[in-house]
Each structure stands twice: as structure tokens, then as C-alpha cells.
Amino acid sequence: MQDALSQTFAALADPTRRAILARLSEGEASVSDLAAPFLGSMSLPAVTKHLKVLEKAGLISKSRNAQWRPCKLEGEALRDASSWMEQYRVFWEESLDRLDAYLKTVTAKKAASKKRPSSRSRKNVRITK
Amino acid sequence: MQDALSQTFAALADPTRRAILARLSEGEASVSDLAAPFLGSMSLPAVTKHLKVLEKAGLISKSRNAQWRPCKLEGEALRDASSWMEQYRVFWEESLDRLDAYLKTVTAKKAASKKRPSSRSRKNVRITK
DNA sequence: CGGTTAATTAACTAATCAGTTAAATATAGA
DNA sequence: TCTATATTTAACTGATTAGTTAATTAACCG
Structure with a gap:
């Protein structure tokens, strides 16, 4: 596996994943909420995979609420990436x-x-x- | 081909490439200068490829001086990535x-x-x- | 229980990526 | 011109990635 910074940047290097983060910056959302804008162009499992990439990079976290998995943006990883860039x-x-x-x-x-x-x-x- | 931001983040998602940028932040350097720290662990053409990725992402530029290709860090792409993160x-x-x-x-x-x-x-x- | 909705997992494919070695190109300089 | 140095290109390989469809798991609800 890779170092944290590489994983973060790799996760950010995809417009679908960045759009998901943008959506999450407006508040928590379930997987299907997050998938909705993309279902015209990709399947639900594809979105699940993108979420897994974001989660492994620490950019989001998932919780459970009945059959839903509310996702939440996590700032830490972004802060680390941003402070790397500061130099x-x-x-x-x-x-x-x-x-x-x-x-x-x-x-x-x-x-x-x-x-x-x-x-x-x-x-x-x-x-x- | 991908959008600029994706290319930039993808280029940053590799520790060798980030180390090259770090080295360039101390001043211009030729390909072999840049390759030196890595020649124990990878070949020169591998470094050439990394440089090409960085160049296509607009993170560095190359000029010519006799048989050398001095490389220089370019700030613009980093600024764009950084300002995307600001949100x-x-x-x-x-x-x-x-x-x-x-x-x-x-x-x-x-x-x-x-x-x-x-x-x-x-x-x-x-x-x- | 049985059906419906939400989400994940499995198995597969095509494309891209990071590296290799060997060959080619470019420039300097004796 | 011949040779050495700097760098790139070509051709290939193995690993990873982004997507697919089909099947599975989980929880709610009538």
C-alpha cells in the first residue's frame, strides 16, 4: 500500500470523486444520494468503488442508519495535502x-x-x- | 485526456515525483541531477517518464542547454490545485x-x-x- | 414471512501505469 | 570524424484502475 499523501492525491485525481466531495461539503448524504447525479453515466457499484477510494484515503467516513450509509466529509486528509502544498x-x-x-x-x-x-x-x- | 486538475493531482500522487518537485524547489536541475537520488532504485528512463508526467501536468518545464535539459518548477498548476482545496x-x-x-x-x-x-x-x- | 429498498461483493474486461532493457538521438569536444 | 555524455524512444511486462453485470447481504415494512 501507498503512503497517505499519495493516496490522498490519487483519490483527488478523479472528477467524479471531487464532485462527490463537493456534494458532501454541503452536508452528509447517503450512497444513493451521492450516486444520483452519476447514474446516467455510471452504475451504482462504480460509485460504491469511488466511495471506497475516498474512504481509504480518509477523505470521507461512513456511518450506519438503518439501510443507509450516511457519508461525511473528513477534513484531516485534505488539510495534510494542503499543508504539503504550502511549501x-x-x-x-x-x-x-x-x-x-x-x-x-x-x-x-x-x-x-x-x-x-x-x-x-x-x-x-x-x-x- | 483528462482535465487539468485531475492531471495535476495524479502527478502529485507519487512520492518520486513529489521528491523531484522538492528538489526543484531548491533550483533548476538537469535530468541526471534529478535522477541521481533514485538510480539505486530505478532506471534513468523511469525518471524520464516521471518528468514527462510532471511536464504534461504543467508542474515543471524543460529548457535546453547543450545536451542538458534543465528542469524548472512551475507554480501555476500547484496554485490551481491549492486554490481548489481552499474551498x-x-x-x-x-x-x-x-x-x-x-x-x-x-x-x-x-x-x-x-x-x-x-x-x-x-x-x-x-x-x- | 415475503417483498422492497439500500448497498456491497464477486468475477470479469479493457485501459492505463510504472517499471524494465535495448536502441536511438543530440550535442560537445578531441 | 570519432567518441563520450545526456537524454529520449521503443517495445515489452506485470500491476492497478475504472468500469461492467449478476448475485448477495442487510434492514425496513406490510
Whole structure:
């Protein structure tokens, strides 16, 4: 078996599984609730397998309620993955700085030759599935 | 072919590739530089393949310098992956809050029944390979 | 009990992945 | 041009993955 971080990233490397996590971020859901959006394109056992991958990676947990298995998002594994990534933050911020510098020279030139300056939003990071 | 985020996570789901990124975070390096630490456990073409995976995921880029191919870490893809994760931050912080709450009750009881309180560092996130 | 709903397991297939060795390509430099 | 170094490509193998259908388990309910 693999190390925890590899298992987490592998589990995240699939759009169906990420969509399941996105759904779970809105609250607990049973297997069939989670499967519903995908039953047009894959079978229920396929979803069961995706859930097993997520569960083994520690990204979700299942409990029991009669014949249902409510699933719940677990943050720990995501936090570990995210904090692993933090060590690289300087690399993407560095490139934004270069973009900033570039945009500033462009803006300066435009201002000098024509009209109003433009701005760029660095915050407002998009939330996607 | 897959979506960008899936490719990025898939590329990160391997300890050899993560180690290569870690090495590149210290500066550019040629293929053989990057391969050196692994030549005891895998062949050079295996490393070439790992580099190709990283390159296709946009995590690194290669340039040419004589017969060498200096590789460089590219931050963009990591930033995208990281900002995708951000939407889940509330989940792991929430669980830390619960841990906090729990630890407080324990600490309170200990303080009441015996000696000095303990503390927990939430910052100081470890940087690992 | 018998039927229905929820979910999992089994057995199988096709595709992709991580590695191998051997051969090919590219560049430098004597 | 010949040779050495750096790297890639080709062809192959075994393991893992993502899906399938069919059968099974589990729990509720009339």
C-alpha cells in the first residue's frame, strides 16, 4: 500500500470523486444520494468503488442508519495535502509578482499615452468542482 | 485526456515525483541531477517518464542547454490545485475547533483536579516531502 | 414471512501505469 | 570524424484502475 499523501492525491485525481466531495461539503448524504447525479453515466457499484477510494484515503467516513450509509466529509486528509502544498506557495506567488511587475509597466505606459488605469484582483479565488 | 486538475493531482500522487518537485524547489536541475537520488532504485528512463508526467501536468518545464535539459518548477498548476482545496479549509478548521473545544474541557478538568495546563501549536505547519 | 429498498461483493474486461532493457538521438569536444 | 555524455524512444511486462453485470447481504415494512 501507498503512503497517505499519495493516496490522498490519487483519490483527488478523479472528477467524479471531487464532485462527490463537493456534494458532501454541503452536508452528509447517503450512497444513493451521492450516486444520483452519476447514474446516467455510471452504475451504482462504480460509485460504491469511488466511495471506497475516498474512504481509504480518509477523505470521507461512513456511518450506519438503518439501510443507509450516511457519508461525511473528513477534513484531516485534505488539510495534510494542503499543508504539503504550502511549501510551494512562494513559487506561484513569485510568478504573480512578475505578472504584477509586467502589468504595472503596461498600465504606466497606457496611462502616459491614453486613459484610465486598470486593476487586477488577486483575491477572489474561484471555487470550482 | 483528462482535465487539468485531475492531471495535476495524479502527478502529485507519487512520492518520486513529489521528491523531484522538492528538489526543484531548491533550483533548476538537469535530468541526471534529478535522477541521481533514485538510480539505486530505478532506471534513468523511469525518471524520464516521471518528468514527462510532471511536464504534461504543467508542474515543471524543460529548457535546453547543450545536451542538458534543465528542469524548472512551475507554480501555476500547484496554485490551481491549492486554490481548489481552499474551498474545504472550513472543514479541517472546523474539526480543529472541535479538538480545541475538547482539549479545553480536558485541560479545565486537569487544572481543576491537579497541575499546570498544556497548549497546542496550530501554526508551525510541517514541511514534508 | 415475503417483498422492497439500500448497498456491497464477486468475477470479469479493457485501459492505463510504472517499471524494465535495448536502441536511438543530440550535442560537445578531441 | 570519432567518441563520450545526456537524454529520449521503443517495445515489452506485470500491476492497478475504472468500469461492467449478476448475485448477495442487510434492514425496513406490510
